[in-house]
Amino acid sequence: MAWMTSILKLTCLLFATTHLFTIPISAQSSPAPYLRTPSSRQLSWHRLEFYAFLHFGPNTFTNEEWGRSQTLPDIFAPTSLDIDQWARTFSDAGMAGMILTAKHHDGMALWDTNTTTYKIGNGKWAKDRVGKGLDADVVRMAAQSAKKFGLKFGVYLSPWDIHRDPAMPKTQLSGTAFDEPQIFGNSSPGDYNEFYSQQLTELVTMQLGDGEKVELFEIWLDGASGSNTVQTFDWAKFRDIIRLHQPDAIMWGHQGVDARWVGNEDGATVVTNWHTISRTQDQTRYNEAQLQTGVRDGTYWTPAEADARLRSGWFWHAGERPKMADALMDMYLKSVGRSVNLLLDVPPDTSGQIPKEDLDVLLKFKAQRDAFFGLRINPSSLIANASSVREGNYKLYGPLNVLDSEGSTYWAMNDNEKTGSLVVTLNSLHTIEAFIVQEHIALGQRIGGYAIDAFVDGAWKTIVTGTSIGYKRIDRPSTKVKTNGVRLRITQANAAPLIHTFQVLGMKH
Ligand SMILES: *[C@@H]1O[C@H](CO)[C@@H](O)[C@H](O)[C@H]1NC(C)=O
Numbered sequence: 001m002a003w004m005t006s007i008l009k010l011t012c013l014l015f016a017t018t019h020l021f022t023i024p025i026s027a028q029s030s031p032a033p034y035l036r037t038p039s040s041r042q043l044s045w046h047r048l049e050f051y052a053f054l055h056f057g058p059n060t061f062t063n064e065e066w067g068r069s070q071t072l073p074d075i076f077a078p079t080s081l082d083i084d085q086w087a088r089t090f091s092d093a094g095m096a097g098m099i100l101t102a103k104h105h106d107g108m109a110l111w112d113t114n115t116t117t118y119k120i121g122n123g124k125w126a127k128d129r130v131g132k133g134l135d136a137d138v139v140r141m142a143a144q145s146a147k148k149f150g151l152k153f154g155v156y157l158s159p160w161d162i163h164r165d166p167a168m169p170k171t172q173l174s175g176t177a178f179d180e181p182q183i184f185g186n187s188s189p190g191d192y193n194e195f196y197s198q199q200l201t202e203l204v205t206m207q208l209g210d211g212e213k214v215e216l217f218e219i220w221l222d223g224a225s226g227s228n229t230v231q232t233f234d235w236a237k238f239r240d241i242i243r244l245h246q247p248d249a250i251m252w253g254h255q256g257v258d259a260r261w262v263g264n265e266d267g268a269t270v271v272t273n274w275h276t277i278s279r280t281q282d283q284t285r286y287n288e289a290q291l292q293t294g295v296r297d298g299t300y301w302t303p304a305e306a307d308a309r310l311r312s313g314w315f316w317h318a319g320e321r322p323k324m325a326d327a328l329m330d331m332y333l334k335s336v337g338r339s340v341n342l343l344l345d346v347p348p349d350t351s352g353q354i355p356k357e358d359l360d361v362l363l364k365f366k367a368q369r370d371a372f373f374g375l376r377i378n379p380s381s382l383i384a385n386a387s388s389v390r391e392g393n394y395k396l397y398g399p400l401n402v403l404d405s406e407g408s409t410y411w412a413m414n415d416n417e418k419t420g421s422l423v424v425t426l427n428s429l430h431t432i433e434a435f436i437v438q439e440h441i442a443l444g445q446r447i448g449g450y451a452i453d454a455f456v457d458g459a460w461k462t463i464v465t466g467t468s469i470g471y472k473r474i475d476r477p478s479t480k481v482k483t484n485g486v487r488l489r490i491t492q493a494n495a496a497p498l499i500h501t502f503q504v505l506g507m508k509h
C-alpha cells in the first residue's frame with residue numbers, strides 16, 4: 001500500500017500549496033467564453049461523432065466514381081431497394097446518422113426535383129414504382145427510414161454539376177429530353193447559383209409522406225471539381241437558404257461555414273487539431289495540411305470532419321472489399337479520438353442494399369468499440385483531486401466533475417491559472433489501456449499542451465504527451481503500465497483550462 005500513501009501525500013502536497021495561496025477573487029463567477037465558441041448547432045454536431053455517408057446513384061450501376069452525365073435515368077434500377085436495411089445497419093453499428101448523395105457530380109437527382117429533367121424520377125424504375133402507388137423519391141424514402149430508426153439525416157448536393165457544365169461533353173444525351181442548358185460557369189448564359197439555390201430549397205423544405213418536414217442535421221456541399229470551368233458559388237446565399245429552413249443543420253463546405261474538410265479522405269488527422277480557422281468559403285483555400293491542423297485562436301469556429309471510405313471507392317463496385325474492423329478502429333482513434341467527426345461511406349450495391357460483408361464488418365467494429373469503451377474504470381470507484389479549484393467552489397468547479405461524462409459540468413481553476421493538474425486515484429491496480437479527455441468547448445478551445453502520468457514504483461512516469469484537446473481526445477499510451485494512480489497535467493493553455501471529462505480505461509488485476 002506504499003503507492004497509495006505516496007499518491008495521497010502527493011495530492012496533499014498539491015493541495016497544501018494551493019489552499020494556502022489561492023485567494024478567492026470575488027469578481028469571478030462562471031468562466032467567460034474564450035474567443036470563438038461553437039454555436040448550439042455545432043455543439044450538438046460535435047456530439048454525433050460518427051455517422052454514415054451513402055454514395056448511391058447512376059455511378060452504382062455504371063461502375064464509375066465520377067460519371068460523365070452520359071447515361072439516361074433508366075440506368076438507375078436497383079433490383080431490391082431496401083432503405084430500411086441501410087438505416088437498421090447504421091443504427092445497429094452505433095452510427096448517429098446518415099448523409100445521402102441527393103445529387104453527385106453527374107447531376108442526376110435522386111429526389112423528385114422540378115429543377116431538371118435529369119432525375120431518377122424520369123427513369124423506368126421510378127415510373128414503375130409510381131405506377132404501383134409506391135414512392136420513388138429516394139431522398140424522401142431515406143429520410144423516412146432514418147427517422148424510423150432514430151438516425152439523423154443529411155444530404156449531399158454537389159455544387160459542381162457535370163450535367164450543366166459546358167466543358168463536359170455529353171454526346172449520349174444530345175437530342176433527348178435530358179439535353180439541358182449549360183448554365184454552369186461564370187461565363188455561361190443562365191444563373192447556376194439560382195439553379196443550385198432552387199435545388200437546395202427543394203431539399204431543405206422536403207416533406208415526409210405525412211406532410212412532416214424532413215429535418216436535416218448536415219448539408220454537404222462538396223468542394224471537388226474536375227473541370228476548368230470557373231464558377232463562383234454564392235455561398236452566402238446557400239447559407240441563408242439553409243439557415244431559413246433548417247436552422248439546426250450544419251453547412252459543410254471545404255472550409256465552412258459550420259464544418260470543414262479535414263484535408264484528406266483517409267478518416268484520420270494529425271495529432272494537433274484546432275476547431276477554429278481564419279478564412280471563410282469565399283476566401284483563398286487552405287491547403288490540405290492547414291485544413292488538418294486548423295488555426296489556433298482562429299476567427300471562426302469551423303471544426304473538421306473526416307470523410308472516409310469503407311471500401312476503396314465511394315460508390316459500390318463489384319470486386320472491392322470492405323476494410324477490416326481493426327483498420328476502422330485505427331481510423332476512429334485518429335479521427336474521433338482527435339476531436340474530428342468521422343463520416344464513413346458505406347455504399348449500397350446494385351440491389352439497393354448494403355452488402356452483407358460490409359454490414360458484418362460494421363457490426364464487428366461496433367463490438368470492438370464497445371469492448372474498448374467497456375474498459376472504462378467505474379467512475380464511482382475513483383477519487384479525483386485537483387491542484388486548485390476555481391474560487392474553492394468544489395460543487396460547481398471541483399475535480400469530481402470530470403468523472404461523469406454526462407451533463408456539462410467541468411473542473412475549473414481561477415482565471416489566472418493556466419496550468420494545473422488533476423490526480424485520479426484508482427481503488428486497485430490496473431493496466432492502463434487509454435484515456436479520454438474532453439475540454440468544455442462550449443466556452444472555447446483553450447488547451448495547447450498536456451501530459452498524463454502514471455504513478456509507478458513510487459514516482460510519476462509520463463506515459464502520454466499531447467498538444468490540443470478540444471471536444472474529445474482519446475490516447476492509448478504506447479507503454480503499458482500497471483498503476484493505481486494517474487495524473488492529468490495541463491502544461492499549456494491560452495486561458496484557464498476547463499476539463500469536462502477525464503476517463504481512465506484499464507484492466508483490473
Ligand atoms: C416544373 O414544374 C412545372 C409546373 O408543374 C412544369 O411545367 C415544368 O415542366 C417542371 N420543370 C421540370 C424541369 O421538371
Ligand SMILES: *[C@@H]1O[C@H](CO)[C@@H](O)[C@H](O)[C@H]1NC(C)=O
Pocket residue numbers: 008011012015382383384385400
Ligand atoms: C481528494 O478527493 C476526495 C473526493 O474525491 C476527498 O474526499 C479527499 O479529501 C481529497 N483529498 C485531498 C488531499 O484533498
